[in-house]
Amino acid sequence: MTLRRNDSRSGWRKPLLGLSFMVALSGCAFAPGSNIDYEADSQGEDISDNIEVKAITPSLIKTMAATEDDLRDSLFDYAENAVPEFEIGYDYIIGRGDVLSVVVYDHPELTIPAGSERSAEESGNVVHSDGTIFYPYIGTVEVAGRTVRDVRGEIQRRLEGYIAQPQVDVKVAAFNAQKAYVTGQVERPGAEPITNVPLTVLDALSSVGGLTQGGDWHDVVLTRDGVERHLSVYDMLVNGDLDQNLLLQDGDVLHVPVVGNKQVYVMGEVNAPTAVSMPNARFSLTNALSQAGGINENSADASGIFVIRRNQDVDSETYATVYQLNAESAISFALGSEFILQPTDVVYVTAAPIARWNRVISQILPSVTAIYELSQATRNIKDLNDDF
Secondary structure (H helix, E strand, O other): OHHHHHHHHHHHHHHHHHHHHHHHHHHHHHOOOOOOOOOOOOOOOOOHHHEEEEEOOHHHHHHHHHHHHHHHHHHHHHHHOOOOHHHOOOOOOOOOOOEEEEEEOOOHHHHOOOOOOOOHHHHOEEOOOOOEEEEOOOEEEEOOOOOHHHHHHHHHHHHOOOOOOOOEEEEEEEOOOOEEEEEEOEOOOEEEEOOOOOOEHHHHHHHOOOEOOOEOOOOEEEEEOOEEEEEOHHHHHHOOOHHHOOEOOOOOEEEEOEHHHOEEEEEEOEOOOEEEEOOOOOOEHHHHHHHOOOEOOOOEEEEEEEEEEEOOOOOOOOOEEEEEEOOOOOOHHHHHHHOEOOOOOEEEEEEOHHHHHHHHHHHHHHHHHHHHHHHHHHHHHHHHHHHO
16 A cells, blocks of 8 residues: 555656646746836737837936036026026006006105105005096096006106106006916915016015925926916926026916825835835935835846836827836946936836746645645545555
8 A cells, every 4th residue: 555655646746747847938938926028018009119218327327417417507507697588678567456656856746745654655546447547737647558668758748738847757656456376385375466577487486485395396387378387396496497487477377286296106026116206306216216115135136127207298209218227236226326217207126037937836836736635635545445
């Protein structure tokens, strides 16, 4: 009976070894687990021609850094030499509700008829709902929709019939007609008056105390006449992209959303896959990996650290760019600390082949063991029946 049992085990081991050999041959091809192939094989639409693959190398980092340096240099040049286009010939347009201060030199009875102790705003001429003001001697003056220069010229011309060579100055004592609104994640949300000093996006944000800790520096929304435009305060301040520092107009709404909807996603062979909210500062690939607990050294393929970045230009033929970092040497992580991530980037760490093979074994082994134990029990019962 002992001989038969050994024969039975020997007979079972042969198919088991054969099964293991076949699994070994095919395990790497069908191994489960995270992995990105260098050449995608998709059942659907082939988008490989629309994907650009770039290795994260010192030359790539140098090129990106040079671009940022150029932007910073342009910021300094702008501040020192350039005159913003909106400041050239900028004139405030008088509106309904504004208060005008009209001064006629050497004629105090016309300048401050209500008394010298009152302020210019209190004693000024309010622009009525029909867009006019009333001034002594000359009567009604149309002022809404005009500049201070135009109004001053008309008042001076019409006073010449009553005063010899009148010297007139007109100023806006109170700006009440035009406002832009700043909402969302700022220190003091509210309305900002449009005055004779140009009000830009950065000016408005500074006036309300700046963004809060939870404000999204990367995606500030400017709504004008029902049309939204997305601006990046981060690019303005860090990269010097002042083309986005637009001049605000009456009725504009500048909204700063919560930063939580702008994240970097870290997946694959990391110790703690997570979605990391983009901070209001430079955020590198190494920062993202550290936020996810680092790569799993037991299963990760250090040569396969990928950053998948969607192309924001909808007219571009390139759907996305995939950046690959080969971090097999510790020096490579220095490159990762210089590679700056953008919102919605996906960081993916692929698995090493041996890790994927071990997962195959761990999934198959319980089934193989169960089959073996069931077969062995059947053979033992058969041996007992043969003995009887």
